[in-house]
């Protein structure tokens with residue numbers, strides 16, 4: 465999960481209709497979020513939903529408010545529902561800096577750690593843990609498949625990173641840089657791989673700024 469930049473101007477249908485999920489809203493969110501779910505950062509071509517950051521339950525007045533709308537995948541939306549109404553707001557907070565995000569390959573678990581102790585950080589960690597590690601001790605089939613796909617994507621990235629560290633030539637550098645582009649998946653996890661290695665940090669510092677101000 466990383467910071468998101470969203471167009472300031474609200475799509476017209478929010479004022480002109482009673483719907484929050486008009487085609488113009490979907491189009492703008494897909495564009496601004498580079499086709500990725502804001503929670504899991506997977507690219508969703510067709511499986512995407514307009515998500516209320518503050519859930520509809522108890523926040524009726526925010527139903528059509530542009531700043532309250534984000535694009536999420538069905539998988540993450542089901543996990544969030546109305547249980548997470550105090551998350552760090554990715555439109556305002558550099559999530560990738562505040563929440564340390566990594567995969568433990570031996571334990572087959574994703575580890576999230578907040579560098580702050582406030583309620584929003586704790587809740588954001590809790591949601592990410594649910595999304596990546598499942599809701600119960602044993603993952604369901606969907607949760608299992610989610611984690612496997614995240615792990616294989618990150619394995620591919622680590623292979624490129626290791627190739628670059630062994631042989632830091634231009635081609636290997638470009639291969640890593642391409643994987644850090646704003647429209648690529650799992651940037652929050654990639655951020656901490658770069659951040660935790662001095663050599664990588666020096667070369668790729670400018671590539672992990674993304675939507676930060």
Ligand SMILES: [Zn+2]
Pocket residue numbers: 501502503504505506536537538539540541
């Ligand atoms: Zn998602």
